[in-house]
Amino acid sequence: SAVISQKPSRDICQRGTSLTIQCQVDSQVTMMFWYRQQPGQSLTLIATANQGSEATYESGFVIDKFPISRPNLTFSTLTVSNMSPEDSSIYLCSVVHYRASYNEQFFGPGTRLTVL
Amino acid sequence: DAKTTQPTSMDCAEGRAANLPCNHSTISGNEYVYWYRQIHSQGPQYIIHGLKNNETNEMASLIITEDRKSSTLILPHATLRDTAVYYCIVRESGGSYIPTFGRGTSLIVHP
Numbered sequence: 001s002a003v004i005s006q007k008p009s010r011d012i013c014q015r016g017t018s019l020t021i022q023c024q025v026d027s028q029v030t031m032m033f034w035y036r037q038q039p040g041q042s043l044t045l046i047a048t049a050n051q052g053s054e055a056t057y058e059s060g061f062v063i064d065k066f067p068i069s070r071p072n073l074t075f076s077t078l079t080v081s082n083m084s085p086e087d088s089s090i091y092l093c094s095v096v097h098y099r100a101s102y103n104e105q106f107f108g109p110g111t112r113l114t115v116l
Numbered sequence: 117d118a119k120t121t122q123p124t125s126m127d128c129a130e131g132r133a134a135n136l137p138c139n140h141s142t143i144s145g146n147e148y149v150y151w152y153r154q155i156h157s158q159g160p161q162y163i164i165h166g167l168k169n170n171e172t173n174e175m176a177s178l179i180i181t182e183d184r185k186s187s188t189l190i191l192p193h194a195t196l197r198d199t200a201v202y203y204c205i206v207r208e209s210g211g212s213y214i215p216t217f218g219r220g221t222s223l224i225v226h227p
Contacts, residue, residue, distance in 0.1 A: 004159075033215060042203075043160070043217040058214075092159050096215065102148050102167075103207060105215055107159030 002027055002095050004108035012114045013083055020079045021111045023093030028073035034066070035092040037110070043092065049076040083115045119143070120204045125222040128198075134191040136221050138204030141185040147208050149180060151189045153200040154220070160203065163189065194225045 003026040013019050023032065032049040047068055048056040055068035070076040080087050093108040121139040128134040140149065151163040164171055164178045166187070171178045177190040191198055203220040 035217075042201075042219045045214065045216055048214075090157075094159075094215070102165060103215075105150075105152075105162065107161070110157075110159050112157070 001104075002029060002097065002106040004093055004095060004106055006091075006093055006108040006111050008111060009109065010112040010114075012116060014116055015084055017083055018079055018081045019083065019113060020077050021091055021093075023076045023078070023108055025074045025095050029095040030073070030098060031096040032070060032076050033094045033096070034068060034076070034078045035094060035107075037090040037092060039089070046078070046091075049078075080113065083113075085115045088113055088115045119206050120218050122202075122204050122218065122221045124219065125224070127224045127226060128191075128194045130196055130225055130227050131193055134194040134198065134223060134225065136189040136191075136202050136204075136223065137186065138189070139186045140204070140206045143184050143206050144208075147206045149178065149184075149187050150205045150207060151176070151178065152203045152205065152217075153198075154203070155197075155200040160217075163202075194223075196225050196227070199223060199225045 005024045007022045034046040035043040036046050037043050045058050046061045049068050049070040051070045051073055065081055067079045090110040090112050092110045095106050097104040119142055148165050148167050150165040152160040153163055154160040164173055164176050166178045166180050180187045201220040201222050203217050
């Protein structure tokens with residue numbers, strides 16, 4: 001298994017500011033992902049955090065808005081830049097262990113962001 | 117996008133079995149069926165997965181039809197703490213897939 005922690009657990013921010021969310025995993029993992037979950041919605045994949053290279057973003061998400069860092073195999077950050085009320089969501093860090101015949105995916109507890 | 121279809125919501129009486137269906141008619145031979153659940157305000161939690169055989173663990177049972185086009189997650193004795201959104205996902209083994217989620221089934225367990 002993998003134990004994932006996120007900081008902060010929640011925050012209330014003003015429009016136009018930026019927030020950086022940290023994700024720490026207790027073991028080295030190959031793949032780390034960032035998701036957004038808007039109120040009452042399912043999880044939407046933002047990007048794959050690649051160690052040592054630029055993140056791979058899904059359609060509708062761009063690096064200028066959601067810069068991601070992954071300096072090593074156990075840590076990643078997601079920044080929500082120039083925030084607006086539409087960015088109010090839960091942001092989730094996730095990791096995947098690839099096994100020979102199946103994949104295990106684990107999630108952090110999430111960061112609840114409210115933008116005023 | 118997700119390749120599964122689930123009912124939007126279901127309810128179940130406490131102590132009874134909760135049977136959550138999932139259709140995955142386009143599943144391919146090397147894709148596994150996974151189930152996760154998300155209790156309010158928490159990150160999703162892995163429940164169980166299977167390829168073609170029925171599976172059971174301490175949380176639930178997974179029944180996969182012989183043609184693998186559908187499956188059912190069974191919570192044998194539902195409790196109030198099982199109230200959550202349950203996600204059925206199909207994904208390949210190996211490192212080439214993108215882990216996406218559909219809308220899931222909102223299960224409400226009532227007294």
